Structures are given as C-alpha cells and as structure tokens.
Amino acid sequence: MNRTAMRASQKDFENAMNQVKLLKKDPGNEVKLKLYSLYKQATEGPCNMPKPGVFDLINKAKWDAWNALGSLPKETARQNYVDLVSSLSSSLESSSQVEPGTDRKSTGYETLMVTSEDGITKIMLNRPTKKNALNVEMYHEIMHALKAASKDDSAITVLTGNGDYYSSGNDLTNFTDIPPGGVEEKAKNGAILLREFVGCFIDFPKPLIAVVNGPAVGISVTLLGLFDAVYASDRATFHTPFSHLGQSPEGCSSYTFPKIMSPAKATEMLVFGKKLTAGEACAQGLVTEVFPDSTFQKEVWTRLKAFAKLPPNAMRISKEIIRNREKEKLHAVNAEECSVLQGRWLSDECMNAVVNFLSRKSKL
Ligand SMILES: CCCCCCCCCC/C=C/CC(=O)SCCNC(=O)CCNC(=O)[C@H](O)C(C)(C)COP(=O)(O)OP(=O)(O)OC[C@H]1O[C@@H](n2cnc3c(N)ncnc32)[C@H](O)[C@@H]1OP(=O)(O)O
Numbered sequence: 001m002n003r004t005a006m007r008a009s010q011k012d013f014e015n016a017m018n019q020v021k022l023l024k025k026d027p028g029n030e031v032k033l034k035l036y037s038l039y040k041q042a043t044e045g046p047c048n049m050p051k052p053g054v055f056d057l058i059n060k061a062k063w064d065a066w067n068a069l070g071s072l073p074k075e076t077a078r079q080n081y082v083d084l085v086s087s088l089s090s091s092l093e094s095s096s097q098v099e100p101g102t103d104r105k106s107t108g109y110e111t112l113m114v115t116s117e118d119g120i121t122k123i124m125l126n127r128p129t130k131k132n133a134l135n136v137e138m139y140h141e142i143m144h145a146l147k148a149a150s151k152d153d154s155a156i157t158v159l160t161g162n163g164d165y166y167s168s169g170n171d172l173t174n175f176t177d178i179p180p181g182g183v184e185e186k187a188k189n190g191a192i193l194l195r196e197f198v199g200c201f202i203d204f205p206k207p208l209i210a211v212v213n214g215p216a217v218g219i220s221v222t223l224l225g226l227f228d229a230v231y232a233s234d235r236a237t238f239h240t241p242f243s244h245l246g247q248s249p250e251g252c253s254s255y256t257f258p259k260i261m262s263p264a265k266a267t268e269m270l271v272f273g274k275k276l277t278a279g280e281a282c283a284q285g286l287v288t289e290v291f292p293d294s295t296f297q298k299e300v301w302t303r304l305k306a307f308a309k310l311p312p313n314a315m316r317i318s319k320e321i322i323r324n325r326e327k328e329k330l331h332a333v334n335a336e337e338c339s340v341l342q343g344r345w346l347s348d349e350c351m352n353a354v355v356n357f358l359s360r361k362s363k364l
Pocket of ligand 1: 169171
C-alpha cells in the first residue's frame with residue numbers, strides 16, 4: 001500500500017507509537033533520533049526548546065534532530081512517523097524470518113556467542129570491550145538464547161563471559177536514550193523488560209551453570225541465586241553496588257541471598273555494596289567451587305562435559321523437584337523488586353549516580 005498518498009489518522013499514529021515499544025531489536029540511535037524528532041514535530045509543531053549546552057550531548061542531538069525539521073506541518077510529521085515505524089517493523093520482521101524462532105545460530109546474535117556441543121549449550125556474553133555490560137539488546141538476546149536452549153537437545157546450559165570480566169552488570173547507558181513518553185515511560189518499560197528477563201531464569205528447565213571467568217557486578221551477581229551451580233575463577237569478585245547507584249536489589253536476590261548466606265551477610269552485599277572475593281562468595285554459598293585461574297577453563301569444562309553425559313530427563317526432573325516449590329514465590333519477588341526499582345530509577349539518587357558514571361566522575 002502506498003501510504004504517502006494517505007493521511008495518517010491519530011489512531012494510526014498511536015498504533016505506530018505502540019509498535020515502536022514492541023520492536024525486538026534496537027533500531028539504532030540515528031533512527032531513534034528521527035522517531036523522536038517526528039514525534040515532537042507531530043505533537044508540538046516546530047522546535048520550541050531552548051538549545052541545550054554543548055556538553056549536554058544527548059539533549060543537544062535531540063534538539064538538532066527536531067530543529068532540523070523546520071516548519072514541517074504536524075500532519076506530515078505524523079505521516080512520516082507512521083511510515084518510518086511501518087518500514088522499521090517490516091525490515092526487522094524480515095530479518096527475523098531469515099533465522100526463525102528458536103533455531104537462531106550463534107552468528108545471529110550481536111552481543112552473544114552461542115554454541116552447542118558435547119551436550120552443552122554455552123551462552124557467552126560477548127561485549128568484552130564494555131566488560132560485558134548488559135545493554136537492552138543483550139537482555140533480549142539472552143532471553144532468546146535461553147528459550148532456544150530450553151528446547152534444544154543439550155543436557156545442560158552454561159552462561160559465561162568473554163574477556164577479562166564475567167559482566168559489569170546493567171549497561172548504564174541504558175538510562176540515556178529517553179523515549180518520547182519521557183523518563184516515566186523509560187522506567188516502566190525497563191521494569192517490564194527486567195521482569196521478563198529474570199522470569200526466564202526462574203523458569204529455565206534444565207541445569208543452568210554459571211562459569212564466572214572474572215569480576216561480576218550488579219545483575220550478573222544477583223542472578224547467580226537462580227543458577228543450579230556456580231563455578232568461579234579465583235580472579236572473580238562479586239559486587240552489587242545498588243545503594244551507590246541509588247538503586248535496589250533485583251534478580252530475586254532480596255529473597256535468595258538472605259536464604260543462601262544469612263540476612264546480615266546479604267545486607268552487607270545488597271545494601272552496603274561489599275565486594276566479595278571468589279573464596280568469600282564460596283564460603284557464603286553463592287559460589288559452588290573456586291578454581292585457580294590458570295586451570296579454571298580446563299578443569300571446569302572437563303567437569304561440565306562429564307555432567308552433560310548424565311541422562312538429561314533425570315537431571316531435568318531432579319531440578320524440577322529441587323526448584324519448583326519456590327517458583328511461585330520467586331515470580332512474586334521478581335514482580336515486587338521490579339516495581340520498587342521502577343521508582344528508584346526516577347529518583348535523584350539514581351539519576352545523579354548514572355550521570356556521575358557517564359561523565360567519568362565515578363567508577364564503582
Ligand atoms: C530506566 C532504564 C532501564 C533500562 C533497562 C534496564 C533493565 C534492567 C536493569 C537491571 C538492573 C541492574 C542493576 C545493576 O546491574 S547495577 C551495576 C551496574 N554496573 C556498574 O555500575 C558498573 C559500572 N562500571 C564500572 O564501574 C567500571 O567500568 C568497571 C566495571 C569497574 C571496570 O573498570 P575498568 O577501569 O577496568 O574499565 P572501564 O571502566 O574503562 O570499562 C571499559 C569500558 O566499558 C564501559 N563499561 C563498563 N561497565 C559498564 C557499564 N556497566 N555500563 C556502561 N558502560 C560500562 C566503560 O564505560 C568503558 O567504556 P569506554 O571504553 O567507552 O570508556
């Protein structure tokens with residue numbers, strides 16, 4: 001259908017806005033700026049904001065994009081927005097048709113390396129230059145990889161990191177690109193994403209093992225409470241600087257950590273941000289076993305290959321009986337943590353901490 005000859009109605013416009021939220025793949029900053037500027041032009045007309053300062057990079061880019069639309073009529077902007085979303089949806093749909101459903105191969109991922117051999121599906125976080133920080137795309141890809149692994153013919157699934165870090169946790173630049181609906185909408189969408197993401201770990205049906213190759217921060221630590229075994233290099237450290245970031249615990253850690261390590265030890269980690277060595281984390285029960293870094297990969301993979309030869313159905317059923325009676329509780333905890341965190345993301349404490357990190361004033 002040639003849409004340029006048509007006029008997009010308010011309903012078309014609202015549908016397009018909803019479609020944008022459902023896009024599975026990040027369309028990239030350039031497209032997002034275009035969407036932002038067309039949205040603003042369609043709803044408010046020509047740019048009416050004072051020009052931001054040169055150091056306010058994100059708002060300056062947004063202002064430039066909106067201002068560049070000059071006196072484009074609101075109706076035309078609305079139509080262009082609808083057309084852009086429609087082209088975006090179909091191009092992203094057709095790319096997912098190339099590698100449909102759960103058959104996605106390792107090469108189909110931008111942020112992961114996924115391989116399956118010797119009865120083991122290995123999901124490797126693959127943003128080593130960013131210390132394997134989890135950006136929005138990586139959250140989606142991990143969910144996709146877990147869903148595929150739950151149905152493939154491997155016996156066990158392993159999560160590990162590429163490079164010197166296991167993961168530095170949530171990518172703090174996730175906070176920077178604000179949608180047309182503002183920070184409230186961003187926080188709401190973040191909470192929906194987080195809930196779905198953690199839910200995939202709660203529901204994962206096969207033995208799930210973490211191979212912690214180096215330091216782990218934030219959500220990459222809290223999730224460990226949902227794994228069936230955690231093997232760590234003696235180079236690894238475990239750190240959840242939530243209070244430093246004005247945030248609160250996630251990954252069901254407000255429930256699993258006090259059970260695993262006692263309420264007081266959980267408080268030291270989750271409230272005071274105490275960093276544990278691998279040995280300490282093992283003594284607290286968060287880590288199953290620690291290996292010298294020099295022999296870590298060899299020893300762990302030898303052990304995992306032996307585990308993967310065990311009868312898969314027996315392992316699945318045994319996991320079920322160990323974990324299932326907690327599942328409902330874990331989903332309720334997850335929902336509550338996400339809702340609390342949604343509020344925290346809007347707090348000055350959180351915003352200031354993120355700005356400090358991004359402007360290179362602090363590391364955690
Ligand atoms: C409302 C929005 C919601 C969005 C959706 C989110 C949904 C889920 C949220 C779940 C919440 C989880 C909470 C957490 O995970 S809290 C933990 C967050 N992580 C951190 O605070 C760590 C920050 N990073 C650091 O402190 C340091 O980088 C480091 C890990 C100690 C490593 O220091 P080092 O000196 O060795 O290395 P660099 O700092 O030079 O790092 C190399 C480059 O990598 C970038 N980097 C590293 N970690 C992150 C990160 N977490 N976020 C963004 N970027 C990161 C770093 O900036 C360097 O980049 P550069 O080379 O471009 O400068």
